[in-house]
Amino acid sequence: MEKTTKSNFSFQLVSKDGSARAGLVTTPHGAVETPVFMPVGTQATVKSLTPAQLDEIGVQIILSNTYHLYLRPGADVIQEFGGLHNFMNWRKPILTDSGGFQVFSLGNLRQISDVGVVFKSHIDGSIHQFTPESAIAIQEKLGADIIMAFDECPEPHDRKYNEQALARTHRWAERCLQAKSRADQALFGIVQGGIFPDLRSQSAEFLTSLDFPGYSIGGLSVGESKEDMFAVIEVVTAILPETKPRYLMGVGTPYDLIEGIRRGIDMFDCVLPTRLARHHAAQTLHGRINLAKAEFARDHSPIDPECGCYTCANFSRAYLRHLIIAKEMLASTLISIHNIFTLTSLMQTLRKSILEERFETTAAQLLAGLEKTL
Amino acid sequence: MEKTTKSNFSFQLVSKDGSARAGLVTTPHGAVETPVFMPVGTQATVKSLTPAQLDEIGVQIILSNTYHLYLRPGADVIQEFGGLHNFMNWRKPILTDSGGFQVFSLGNLRQISDVGVVFKSHIDGSIHQFTPESAIAIQEKLGADIIMAFDECPEPHDRKYNEQALARTHRWAERCLQAKSRADQALFGIVQGGIFPDLRSQSAEFLTSLDFPGYSIGGLSVGESKEDMFAVIEVVTAILPETKPRYLMGVGTPYDLIEGIRRGIDMFDCVLPTRLARHHAAQTLHGRINLAKAEFARDHSPIDPECGCYTCANFSRAYLRHLIIAKEMLASTLISIHNIFTLTSLMQTLRKSILEERFETTAAQLLAGLEKTL
Numbered sequence: 111m112e113k114t115t116k117s118n119f120s121f122q123l124v125s126k127d128g129s130a131r132a133g134l135v136t137t138p139h140g141a142v143e144t145p146v147f148m149p150v151g152t153q154a155t156v157k158s159l160t161p162a163q164l165d166e167i168g169v170q171i172i173l174s175n176t177y178h179l180y181l182r183p184g185a186d187v188i189q190e191f192g193g194l195h196n197f198m199n200w201r202k203p204i205l206t207d208s209g210g211f212q213v214f215s216l217g218n219l220r221q222i223s224d225v226g227v228v229f230k231s232h233i234d235g236s237i238h239q240f241t242p243e244s245a246i247a248i249q250e251k252l253g254a255d256i257i258m259a260f261d262e263c264p265e266p267h268d269r270k271y272n273e274q275a276l277a278r279t280h281r282w283a284e285r286c287l288q289a290k291s292r293a294d295q296a297l298f299g300i301v302q303g304g305i306f307p308d309l310r311s312q313s314a315e316f317l318t319s320l321d322f323p324g325y326s327i328g329g330l331s332v333g334e335s336k337e338d339m340f341a342v343i344e345v346v347t348a349i350l351p352e353t354k355p356r357y358l359m360g361v362g363t364p365y366d367l368i369e370g371i372r373r374g375i376d377m378f379d380c381v382l383p384t385r386l387a388r389h390h391a392a393q394t395l396h397g398r399i400n401l402a403k404a405e406f407a408r409d410h411s412p413i414d415p416e417c418g419c420y421t422c423a424n425f426s427r428a429y430l431r432h433l434i435i436a437k438e439m440l441a442s443t444l445i446s447i448h449n450i451f452t453l454t455s456l457m458q459t460l461r462k463s464i465l466e467e468r469f470e471t472t473a474a475q476l477l478a479g480l481e482k483t484l
Numbered sequence: 485m486e487k488t489t490k491s492n493f494s495f496q497l498v499s500k501d502g503s504a505r506a507g508l509v510t511t512p513h514g515a516v517e518t519p520v521f522m523p524v525g526t527q528a529t530v531k532s533l534t535p536a537q538l539d540e541i542g543v544q545i546i547l548s549n550t551y552h553l554y555l556r557p558g559a560d561v562i563q564e565f566g567g568l569h570n571f572m573n574w575r576k577p578i579l580t581d582s583g584g585f586q587v588f589s590l591g592n593l594r595q596i597s598d599v600g601v602v603f604k605s606h607i608d609g610s611i612h613q614f615t616p617e618s619a620i621a622i623q624e625k626l627g628a629d630i631i632m633a634f635d636e637c638p639e640p641h642d643r644k645y646n647e648q649a650l651a652r653t654h655r656w657a658e659r660c661l662q663a664k665s666r667a668d669q670a671l672f673g674i675v676q677g678g679i680f681p682d683l684r685s686q687s688a689e690f691l692t693s694l695d696f697p698g699y700s701i702g703g704l705s706v707g708e709s710k711e712d713m714f715a716v717i718e719v720v721t722a723i724l725p726e727t728k729p730r731y732l733m734g735v736g737t738p739y740d741l742i743e744g745i746r747r748g749i750d751m752f753d754c755v756l757p758t759r760l761a762r763h764h765a766a767q768t769l770h771g772r773i774n775l776a777k778a779e780f781a782r783d784h785s786p787i788d789p790e791c792g793c794y795t796c797a798n799f800s801r802a803y804l805r806h807l808i809i810a811k812e813m814l815a816s817t818l819i820s821i822h823n824i825f826t827l828t829s830l831m832q833t834l835r836k837s838i839l840e841e842r843f844e845t846t847a848a849q850l851l852a853g854l855e856k857t858l
Contacts, residue, residue, distance in 0.1 A: 153806075153807075153810040153812055154803070154806065155807060155810075155812050155814045157812065157813060157814070158813040158814060158817070159814070160537075160794070160814065160817065161798070162794065163534075178810075182806065182809060182810055183781065183802070183805075183806040183809075187781065187802065190782060190784075191784065191800065191802070191803075197800075197802075198803060199798040199799055199803075407557065408561055408564060410564075410565065420534070420536065424535070424573040425573055426565065426571075428557070428561065428565070429528070429571055429573075432528065432556065432557040432561075432571075433527075433528075433529060435556060435557075436527040436529075436556055438527055438529050438531065439531060439532045439816060440529045440531070440532060440533070440534065442813060443532070443534065443813075444534070
């Protein structure tokens with residue numbers, strides 16, 4: 111199939127099965143087999159895990175947040191270290207978001223204009239401004255392999271606001287392309303438009319005309335229905351070029367991953383596996399398990415007998431429950447290892463099924479085993 | 485030199501240099517080269533570290549606390565799992581204390597008699613009793629390779645109390661020997677007697693007459709002066725048999741480790757490396773570093789350029805400070821790895837110097853580099 115190259119970045123569509131795709135993203139820090147789940151390292155650390163542990167899990171690429179790193183430790187500090195890879199000692203690919211989603215999530219702490227967004231730091235209340243130009247400049251200092259355009263993230267059901275915001279997001283996308291100066295980073299455009307198929311179509315078409323090396327779908331998994339989310343994904347992936355990777359932002363339940371891949375998505379990220387771990391919940395392909403429950407006090411079995419992760423190979427539910435009850439940090443570490451491994455190996459399973467042209471069978475079996483749509 | 489064997493446990497005195505000793509402790513879970521520093525896994529976890537990380541650091545043996553495990557998750561639970569090694573997935577030797585020190589530290593929450601100690605749980609206020617017999621029974625359920633006699637731990641400067649307590653500790657030592665039923669665990673006697681050389685002599689002589697496979701020195705590093713501590717160690721090690729290991733309980737600063745080894749100590753434990761890590765302090769052989777300080781915000785160097793640990797090989801002081809300021813759990817993990825590695829490799833350095841008969845030179849160089857007596 112076709113191959114698109116832009117500087118050091120390329121995407122190869124290796125195989126298709128229905129709309130599901132197996133691909134290969136190549137970056138200056140190595141290749142990523144898609145579909146891929148990216149764990150989130152908000153503050154230059156995937157919470158409670160060392161880079162060595164992420165490597166052992168089989169993580170290929172992580173995401174980090176521009177908003178948080180800009181505030182702390184500051185983009186200049188990270189630039190001084192030669193970028194985020196050196197700073198946090200993660201030698202594989204990194205993707206940064208633009209800060210857009212975070213500053214729009216600040217609610218009353220921010221003000222929007224065509225110039226950009228003025229916002230108050232959630233840490234100390236200090237005043238800052240992100241513009242398309244500054245969001246790119248900061249991401250160039252951070253030095254991730256894949257960076258994001260600065261976009262506006264409106265409430266998905268508000269038609270009028272979405273129309274206005276989309277026009278601005280498109281103007282900002284052009285300014286981001288203009289502002290970009292590093293050849294070794296791939297800038298993705300972000301499709302917006304809320305739950306409205308016509309706005310989403312318009313956005314996908316406009317951004318495709320700008321010829322980004324990859325496309326994100328933003329503004330989903332923020333409270334809309336599953337039907338609305340999947341309808342939007344179908345509209346958008348039908349328009350986006352086959353030769354570019356598609357990244358569905360902020361999505362990370364097994365159900366949504368499977369349904370996203372079925373509709374042609376290649377990349378996903380979510381804080382869910384590490385956040386669940388800190389709240390004592392283990393993610394399996396048969397539902398979530400609250401390991402704090404008394405019923406696990408003497409349970410000799412691992413979280414998931416079918417799982418091949420370090421945690422399941424070595425520790426019982428009883429031990430994990432003991433760590434939780436005793437408020438030991440190791441609980442978060444061990445459950446995070448399991449949760450990320452679960453999603454990482456789910457991606458490998460689905461990729462293999464695409465290569466072997468049996469995606470629908472595999473997906474149906476997996477979906478039947480899931481508890482509801484989690 | 486001589487070798488003492490008691491069931492599966494043995495101690496071989498490999499070499500002496502002055503009073504400093506290089507030895508080999510053999511247990512059912514493998515051998516331990518001495519002198520050795522044992523990290524503390526109070527609640528069946530060395531805080532924030534996986535067993536795989538402890539292995540990589542080079543840790544040979546860990547300590548765990550009977551008092552804490554008895555209360556949570558309960559000795560029966562751990563016995564059901566075939567003991568602590570299985571429960572926490574640590575495959576190398578384990579030493580458990582008797583709970584004595586912890587229950588005596590409870591102050592007003594406990595009552596002492598010849599029978600034992602009645603105490604209130606620090607967790608829920610429930611009432612419990614430890615006796616010499618129950619302390620052994622619990623440790624047999626936990627299944628450590630080396631277990632401790634149940635002793636009374638008085639304030640070290642109170643002569644009258646120490647006389648009474650010592651008589652009781654000696655009676656309890658005999659009861660512990662009587663109560664012991666497992667052949668695959670080595671029971672150490674604990675020398676007490678506060679800061680009083682004559683009481684310490686009396687205790688060392690009495691316990692030696694009971695022929696334990698190893699001896700602990702308890703009740704030190706609890707507020708007495710360095711002079712008193714070292715004087716007691718000298719009195720005791722002059723009496724204890726050369727053919728048995730000597731374990732100085734609760735000691736873990738580089739200064740005290742070096743001075744302890746110089747006086748014939750083989751084994752040490754302390755919570756200090758992991759506790760310091762949780763309070764942002766890195767231990768080096770040139771003093772402690774508070775990594776939270778602003779001066780490290782852009783410091784590219786590792787904690788210690790001469791250190792060979794995972795943390796120093798891969799992370800800067802600036803990154804560690806960032807994790808601390810951002811309240812990220814990974815800070816504790818990475819600093820704990822460094823702190824335990826520092827003490828573990830200090831022990832290896834000193835063992836080598838003993839084998840090569842240059843202990844005093846090595847000790848003098850190390851002591852000259854230390855900041856004060858930390």
